[in-house]
Amino acid sequence: MFDATETNLPILLSIDDSELIHRLLRARLHNERVQLHTASSSKEGLELARRLKPDVILLDLDMPEMDGFEIITRLKDDPATQNIAVIFVSASNDTANRVRGLDLGAVDFIAKPFDVVELKARLRSALRVQHLIKILAQKAQIDGASGLWNRTYFDKRLEAEVSEALRYNKPLSIIVVDLDRFKSTNDQFGHLFGDLVIERFATIMSGGRTSDVVCRYGGEEFGIILPQTTAAEAAEVAERWRNKLAGTTWQDHSGLVLTASFGICDLASLEAPKTPTALFAAADKAMYQAKKDGRNRVEVWPSKRLPILVTGS
Numbered sequence: 001m002f003d004a005t006e007t008n009l010p011i012l013l014s015i016d017d018s019e020l021i022h023r024l025l026r027a028r029l030h031n032e033r034v035q036l037h038t039a040s041s042s043k044e045g046l047e048l049a050r051r052l053k054p055d056v057i058l059l060d061l062d063m064p065e066m067d068g069f070e071i072i073t074r075l076k077d078d079p080a081t082q083n084i085a086v087i088f089v090s091a092s093n094d095t096a097n098r099v100r101g102l103d104l105g106a107v108d109f110i111a112k113p114f115d116v117v118e119l120k121a122r123l124r125s126a127l128r129v130q131h132l133i134k135i136l137a138q139k140a141q142i143d144g145a146s147g148l149w150n151r152t153y154f155d156k157r158l159e160a161e162v163s164e165a166l167r168y169n170k171p172l173s174i175i176v177v178d179l180d181r182f183k184s185t186n187d188q189f190g191h192l193f194g195d196l197v198i199e200r201f202a203t204i205m206s207g208g209r210t211s212d213v214v215c216r217y218g219g220e221e222f223g224i225i226l227p228q229t230t231a232a233e234a235a236e237v238a239e240r241w242r243n244k245l246a247g248t249t250w251q252d253h254s255g256l257v258l259t260a261s262f263g264i265c266d267l268a269s270l271e272a273p274k275t276p277t278a279l280f281a282a283a284d285k286a287m288y289q290a291k292k293d294g295r296n297r298v299e300v301w302p303s304k305r306l307p308i309l310v311t312g313s
């Protein structure tokens with residue numbers, strides 16, 4: 001019933017002091033595409049919510065120590081758990097309780113004993129909403145003009161990729177790219193044309209390997225994270241992009257050649273401490289070296305010079 005891959009099933013957490021309810025849920029949901037976790041106390045429930053980050057919590061209203069209202073208040077106060085969809089479960093059908101639960105941020109209310117068809121339908125509905133919320137959160141990290149990831153995402157992702165590469169001793173490269181003389185292109189041909197150039201270049205860079213993370217870092221500056229990739233391999237990728245851009249023909253501007261300068265660094269070339277900031281700074285330095293050397297070229301940090309290929313005009 002749930003649309004997810006086997007390894008990435010939605011997580012459902014049931015917080016209920018009744019072991020019978022947990023057994024019932026396990027029996028009725030065991031064929032469903034969902035990972036079920038259970039907590040029998042409010043304390044355990046709050047801990048699991050923070051640790052598992054479930055998509056949906058089934059929360060018993062009537063619990064000893066801390067009732068469901070108190071638990072949902074804590075969930076909504078904590079940034080780590082505030083976006084989890086909470087469905088209240090209660091034996092009481094009291095309207096005042098339902099209203100209070102919804103006002104505290106619950107998305108739904110289910111009466112005990114469960115009607116299994118209704119339970120599944122309400123779960124599906126909650127998961128659909130959670131899915132949309134995730135998409136919206138992702139969209140906020142996408143640059144509107146190019147469709148690439150934005151700088152916020154780049155910084156976050158780079159940090160994660162650097163720590164993973166260090167932990168598992170895997171190669172990692174980044175490319176910093178700057179379009180050559182972009183300001184004068186904008187001045188000469190207008191901003192609409194400038195936007196078209198950004199879009200076209202974004203398409204060139206996105207056409208490659210799906211594991212590469214392509215971001216628009218600033219106006220005409222881009223950052224690309226290449227997991228499991230050495231500097232030499234990254235240089236080949238950059239060389240392909242450089243070549244493609246330089247060979248692009250522009251409608252209404254025949255003969256116009258637009259180019260970009262590329263700087264590359266991989267984690268292995270860095271001295272300790274190998275930080276995301278140091279990695280970016282080194283690739284940025286290489287990019288400036290490429291500019292200094294005449295633009296439209298790929299430079300690898302620290303000093304290895306790459307031959308410039310002749311563009312197939």
Ligand SMILES: [Mg+2]
Nearest residue numbers: 017060062063
């Ligand atoms: Mg109870």
